[in-house]
Amino acid sequence: MLQISDLSVTFGGLHALRNLDFQVTEGEIVSVIGPNGAGKTTFFNMISGMVTPTSGDIVFEGESLLGLDPSQVTERGIARTFQNVRLFANMTILENVMVAQHCRTDQKVFGALFQTNAFKSEENAIREYGEEVLSFFGTRLTGYRLEQPASVLSYANRRRLEIARAMATRPRLLLLDEPVAGMNPRESAELTALIGRLRSEWGFTIVIIEHDMSVVRDVSDRVVVLDHGESIAHGSYEQVANDPNVIEAYLGRQVQDEQAEEETSP
Amino acid sequence: MTATSNGTPTLEAPGLDWRRQIRFSLIGALSSAFIALAGMPVGLDRRNIIQPLLSMGYLSLLWVPFVLASLAGSQVVLEGMTERVRSSKDLVAGALVGLGSALGLVALMILVKNFNIRDPLVNWSPQLLDLLSFNRSAGLGMVFWIVLGTTLGLMGGAMHVVPTAVRSKTLTVLLSVLAVSVLETFITDLLKGFQLEIFTDFIYYKRGGLEIVGALLVAALAIVIPLLVGDRITVVRTRVREMPADERSRVNLILLLVGSALLLVLPFFLGKITNELLANVGLFVLLALGLNIVVGLAGILDLGYVAFFAVGGYTTAVLTSPNSPGFSPQLPWPVALIVVVVLTGLVGLFIGAPVIRMRGDYLAIVTLGFGEIIRLLFLSDWLSGWFGGAQGITNIPGVDVGFATVNGIDPRSIFLLVLVFSAIAIYISWRLEHSRIGRAWMAIREDEDVAEAMGVNTTNTKLMAFVVGAVLASFSGAIFSAKVGSIFPTSFLMLISIIILVVVIVGGMGNIVGVIVGALVLIGILGGPKQPGLLQEFSEFKLLIYGALLVWMMLKRPEGLVPNVRRSRELHQEEFLQDAWLKGEIDTDDEENPS
Numbered sequence A: 001m002l003q004i005s006d007l008s009v010t011f012g013g014l015h016a017l018r019n020l021d022f023q024v025t026e027g028e029i030v031s032v033i034g035p036n037g038a039g040k041t042t043f044f045n046m047i048s049g050m051v052t053p054t055s056g057d058i059v060f061e062g063e064s065l066l067g068l069d070p071s072q073v074t075e076r077g078i079a080r081t082f083q084n085v086r087l088f089a090n091m092t093i094l095e096n097v098m099v100a101q102h103c104r105t106d107q108k109v110f111g112a113l114f115q116t117n118a119f120k121s122e123e124n125a126i127r128e129y130g131e132e133v134l135s136f137f138g139t140r141l142t143g144y145r146l147e148q149p150a151s152v153l154s155y156a157n158r159r160r161l162e163i164a165r166a167m168a169t170r171p172r173l174l175l176l177d178e179p180v181a182g183m184n185p186r187e188s189a190e191l192t193a194l195i196g197r198l199r200s201e202w203g204f205t206i207v208i209i210e211h212d213m214s215v216v217r218d219v220s221d222r223v224v225v226l227d228h229g230e231s232i233a234h235g236s237y238e239q240v241a242n243d244p245n246v247i248e249a250y251l252g253r254q255v256q257d258e259q260a261e262e263e264t265s266p
Numbered sequence B: 001m002t003a004t005s006n007g008t009p010t011l012e013a014p015g016l017d018w019r020r021q022i023r024f025s026l027i028g029a030l031s032s033a034f035i036a037l038a039g040m041p042v043g044l045d046r047r048n049i050i051q052p053l054l055s056m057g058y059l060s061l062l063w064v065p066f067v068l069a070s071l072a073g074s075q076v077v078l079e080g081m082t083e084r085v086r087s088s089k090d091l092v093a094g095a096l097v098g099l100g101s102a103l104g105l106v107a108l109m110i111l112v113k114n115f116n117i118r119d120p121l122v123n124w125s126p127q128l129l130d131l132l133s134f135n136r137s138a139g140l141g142m143v144f145w146i147v148l149g150t151t152l153g154l155m156g157g158a159m160h161v162v163p164t165a166v167r168s169k170t171l172t173v174l175l176s177v178l179a180v181s182v183l184e185t186f187i188t189d190l191l192k193g194f195q196l197e198i199f200t201d202f203i204y205y206k207r208g209g210l211e212i213v214g215a216l217l218v219a220a221l222a223i224v225i226p227l228l229v230g231d232r233i234t235v236v237r238t239r240v241r242e243m244p245a246d247e248r249s250r251v252n253l254i255l256l257l258v259g260s261a262l263l264l265v266l267p268f269f270l271g272k273i274t275n276e277l278l279a280n281v282g283l284f285v286l287l288a289l290g291l292n293i294v295v296g297l298a299g300i301l302d303l304g305y306v307a308f309f310a311v312g313g314y315t316t317a318v319l320t321s322p323n324s325p326g327f328s329p330q331l332p333w334p335v336a337l338i339v340v341v342v343l344t345g346l347v348g349l350f351i352g353a354p355v356i357r358m359r360g361d362y363l364a365i366v367t368l369g370f371g372e373i374i375r376l377l378f379l380s381d382w383l384s385g386w387f388g389g390a391q392g393i394t395n396i397p398g399v400d401v402g403f404a405t406v407n408g409i410d411p412r413s414i415f416l417l418v419l420v421f422s423a424i425a426i427y428i429s430w431r432l433e434h435s436r437i438g439r440a441w442m443a444i445r446e447d448e449d450v451a452e453a454m455g456v457n458t459t460n461t462k463l464m465a466f467v468v469g470a471v472l473a474s475f476s477g478a479i480f481s482a483k484v485g486s487i488f489p490t491s492f493l494m495l496i497s498i499i500i501l502v503v504v505i506v507g508g509m510g511n512i513v514g515v516i517v518g519a520l521v522l523i524g525i526l527g528g529p530k531q532p533g534l535l536q537e538f539s540e541f542k543l544l545i546y547g548a549l550l551v552w553m554m555l556k557r558p559e560g561l562v563p564n565v566r567r568s569r570e571l572h573q574e575e576f577l578q579d580a581w582l583k584g585e586i587d588t589d590d591e592e593n594p595s
C-alpha cells in the first residue's frame, strides 16, 4: 500500500532521516519506535506532505505523493494525528470532525446561500458521519459534548478527538503519532483495544509511533526501529526487542551518556 | 485548573497597598492632565449633558477619578478569576486616588498660570485655566477640584464596596442618563416622527442636553423599568428555549419578520439628519461584515480592505455617470451593480492570489500596500483618462427605482437601500458561517497547518474569503457612489481600512451582531472618517478615542463588545476552564467507561 524508498531529509546540516526504506501492506499495523529525536515525527510529516524530502520517493497505492500538498495527501486517503495534540480548540467537538470531511464533500458558496437540497443533504450526511465517528469512543465525545468547544476536553479526550478527526477524513492509512502519550495505564490499554478495532471494524491500515512498549507489543504486526534517522532494525516485536542494535540504541546511549556525565562532573 | 477545594475560601482583606495607590493616583493625575491638554474639556464644553450642571467637557475630566477609584480597590486573583475584596479601606483607597487625580489638575493649573508654553501645546490656554477654575479665581478652583476629586474618588471606592446588585443598578442609572443625553438628536427626531415632541421638549434643554428634571426622570425610569419587566424577559426567554425545535424556530422567524418590518418603517419616522447618520452607519455595517469574514472567520489580517470599497465605488461611477471621462455606458444602477460585484470579486482574486501565500505580519503589510496602490492608481495621471485623477468622477445619478430616485438628496431612500443590502450581507455571512466553507475558514483561523493536513485546501478557501469580503465591500462602494454623487481618491484613504478594522475588533470578531453593534456605537456615536456621528463635537478627538478604545479593548475585553462565544473562550481560556470546571462541565478524569 505504501512504499517508501531511499528517503532522506536534512534540516540545514542535520540528517533527520537517512536512506530510509519502508513499506506497509494493506491491513497491517506497523509500529515505528526509536529514541527521542530519532526522526519519527519527521517521518510522518514527510508522508503527510508537511515536509519535503531531500531525496527518495513515497508511493501510495501506486502513485507518488511527492510534490503534493498536505490536503491532497489527505484526499488520497492518508490521515494523521499530532504528537502535541493540535485540535481546533475553539470549534465545537462536532465541528472538529465535520471540518475534517472537507475533502470528501463539495458544496460551495452557492449551495450554502440558496440552501439547495444537495447542500442540506450533504450537511446532514457530514453531521451524521461526524457523530458516528465520535461514538466510536463511547459517550465521551457525544451528547451534550457535541456542541462544546474542544478546549474543554480533558487531555485523554483531546487525544481521542484527534483520532476521531483523522478518522473523519475517511482515510485508508492512518498515522498515529504517540496516541497514548500522557494517558494512564487503564486508558492506554483501552485505546490499544480501540486501535485493534480501527483495523478490524473500520478497515484502516495503521502506522503508529509509540514509546509505550506494552502498546507496541499488543498492537503491532511489525515494528520498525529508527535511530538518528536510520532504520536500524525491523521485524516482529520479539525480534526487535532482542536485537542488539536496538538495545544499544536505547540503552547503550544511556550508558555512554552516564559515563560522559561522570567524566564532566568533578 | 488545579483547584483544591470547591467551597468559597474566606478572603482576608489586605491592608492598603501603597504601591497600587501610588500607581493609580499617578495614572489619574497624568490622564487628567493629558485630557485637559488634548483640549477635550474646552472643546467639548459646548455640549451639555445635564443643563446647567454638567457638560461633556467637564465629564471628560470627571470620569477619571471615579472610574480609576473603582478599579483601584483591592482584588485577589483566585484560581484564575478576579474577585473583589470588599473592605472600608477601599473607600480610603478610592478617595486617595481621586485626590491624586485632582492634584494632577491642580499642578496643571499652577503651571498654566505661571508659564506659557502655548507654542507647542495649543491648548495651554487661558480658556483652559478659566474652565478648570470654574470661571472663578484659580485658588478657589483648585480647592474645588480637590474636594470634587476626593468626593468622586470616594464614590468610586464605594462602587467597589457596595453589593454587586447596587453597583450594577447605579451603573445602569448613570449610563442611561448619559445615553439618553448623547442620543438626543436621534431620540428627538424619532419622537418627532410620532408627534411626541411634548416628551422631548420636557426632558431636553432647548440648546442641547438634559434638563435636571429630565435627568431625574430618566434615572427613575432606569430603576423602575427593569423592576417591572426584568423577570418577565427571562421567563419568556426560558419558555422559548424549552420549546421544541420547530416551534422555537417559528418563534424566531416571527421575531425576525417583526424586527425587519419595524426597521423598514423606521426611516419614515426619522428626519433627514438621522436617516443620513444611519445610512452612514449602514455603509460601515456592510464593510465591517465583509471584513469580518476575512479577519473574523478566516483569520486573515487584511489592512487594505478599503481597496474593494474603492473598486466598487469607482466601477459604479464609471458605469453610471455621464461625466465618466473614459468609458461611459451610463448603465442603470442595478445593472451596473452586477458588473461591479463581478469585477470587485475578480479584483479580490487578483489581490488575494499573491497575498494569501503569506502569513501574519507579512500579509498585513502587503495588504496595506495593496490598499494604497489601488487608491494611487485611481489618483494617477496615467489612468486619469478613465477615472479622472484628483478630479474624480462627478454627477453619479443614483438609483432609479421607477417612482423615485435613490440618492444623497433623500437620505431616507439611501437608508432604505442600505437596509436592504445589509440584510443581504447578514444573510450571506450567516449562511456561510454555518456551512462547509465557513467551517474551513474557522479551521484555518485556528491552525492553518492542521487545517491543511485535515484536507482543507487552504489556498482556495482563503481566496474565497477574500472574494466574498470583496463582494460585500463592493455593495457598500456602489451605494456610496449613488449616495454622494461624486467620488474622489480622497474618499478611500487608508484610514477607512483601519476604522473598519476597529469596528470589527471593538464589536467582536467573527460575530455578526457584534459587528453591527460596533458600527452603531463607533460610526453612529463617534462618527466615521468623514461622517459626523451623534457627538459631532467629538470629531476632533475621534481618532484619539478610537485609538484609546482599541487599546483598552485589546487589554481588557479582546473578544469585543458582543463576544462571539468561541472567541471569548479562546481569549479567556483560563477563566473559562475555571467556570466550566466549577459547573462540572469539564471532565477531569476518565472514570466513565465507553459504552
Ligand SMILES: Nc1ncnc2c1ncn2[C@@H]1O[C@H](COP(=O)(O)OP(=O)(O)OP(=O)(O)O)[C@@H](O)[C@H]1O
Pocket (backbone or CB within 6 Å): A011, A014, A016, A034, A035, A036, A037, A038, A039, A040, A041, A042, A043, A083
Ligand atoms: N522543521 C524542523 N526544522 C529543523 N529541525 C527539525 C525540524 N523538525 C524536526 N527537526 C529535528 O529533526 C530531529 C528529529 O525530530 P523528530 O521530531 O522527528 O523526532 P522524534 O523521533 O519524533 O522524537 P520524539 O520521540 O521526541 O517525538 C530532531 O533533532 C529535531 O530537532
Ligand SMILES: [Mg+2]
Pocket (backbone or CB within 6 Å): A040, A041, A042, A083
Ligand atoms: Mg515525535
